[in-house]
Amino acid sequence: MFKLLLIEDDISLYSEIKNRLSLWDYDVHGITNFEEVMTEFTEIKPELVIIDIQLPKYDGFHWCRMIRSHSNVPIIFLSSRDHPMDMVMSMQLGADDYIQKPFHFDVLIAKIQAILRRTYNYNTDEIALKTWRGAKIDFEKNLVTNSLGSVELTRNEMFILKVLLEHKNKIVSREMLMNSLWNDDRFISDNTLTVNVNRLRKRLEELKLDPFIETKVGQGYLLTEEDSLYD
Incomplete structure (x- = not known):
C-alpha cells in the first residue's frame, strides 16, 4: 500500500479524493496545520505528494520548493488556475505532473499509477x-x-x-x-x-x-x- 500526502485545504474536495483513492488501496494522509507542512511531511514520509497551488499562508509552489530541498518524492500539482506559467513553474520546481481542476478522477488515478510505477517499480x-x-x-x-x-x-x-x-x-x-x-x-x-x-x-x-x-x-x-x- 502506497502512502500519499494530499495537501488540499478544500475539505470537501480532500474528502472526495481521499475516499476515491482509498478504494484503490492508497493510504491517504492530509495536513492539519498549513503552517507546518514540512513537519507533517517528515512525520508521514509519503511516497507521493499531491498538492494544491492555492493554500493558506504559503502557496503550493513554496511547499514544493521546501519538499524538493529535502526529498525527490514524486509531486503532482492540482490547480483551478489555467495560466500556462503555473504549469511551467511547477515543472521548473521539480514537480512530476500538473492537473487542472476540475479533473476526471480516472485521469488522476492514471497519472498516480504511472508515476508510482516508474518511480518505484521500473527495473x-x-x-x-x-x-x-x-x-x-x-x-x-x-x-x-x-x-x-x-x-x-x-x-x-x-x-x-x-x-x-x-x-x-x-x-x-x-x-x-x-x-x-x-x-x-x-x-x-x-x-x-x-x-x-x-x-x-x-x-x-x-x-x-x-x-x-x-x-x-x-x-x-x-x-x-x-x-x-x-x-
Whole structure:
C-alpha cells in the first residue's frame, strides 16, 4: 500500500479524493496545520505528494520548493488556475505532473499509477549501461558522478536520461519520450517535456556533460557517447 500526502485545504474536495483513492488501496494522509507542512511531511514520509497551488499562508509552489530541498518524492500539482506559467513553474520546481481542476478522477488515478510505477517499480537492471563519458550512473540513488563531482536527479530527469542512454547515438523523438514517461501523451504537454529536458541539462552542466544531450530541431534529442567505451 502506497502512502500519499494530499495537501488540499478544500475539505470537501480532500474528502472526495481521499475516499476515491482509498478504494484503490492508497493510504491517504492530509495536513492539519498549513503552517507546518514540512513537519507533517517528515512525520508521514509519503511516497507521493499531491498538492494544491492555492493554500493558506504559503502557496503550493513554496511547499514544493521546501519538499524538493529535502526529498525527490514524486509531486503532482492540482490547480483551478489555467495560466500556462503555473504549469511551467511547477515543472521548473521539480514537480512530476500538473492537473487542472476540475479533473476526471480516472485521469488522476492514471497519472498516480504511472508515476508510482516508474518511480518505484521500473527495473534498473534492464539497462546494462552504467557509465557515460566517464560518469557513473546510479539508477537506484538517482546520482550521476564523475571527477567533477556528483549531482542528484529527480525521478523524471533520471528516467529521461535512462531512455536517452538506451538509444545513445540515435535521435529519440519527443513523442517517444512523452509516451515513455507518461504512457499517454494526451496527458502531457510538449512544453512540459521541454522543461524537464532543460532541467536535466542544467543539472548535468555541473559535470560538464550538458553539451552531449543535443536538441535536434523538429526531430527530438540525441545523447552522444564514445563507442570505444563499450567495445
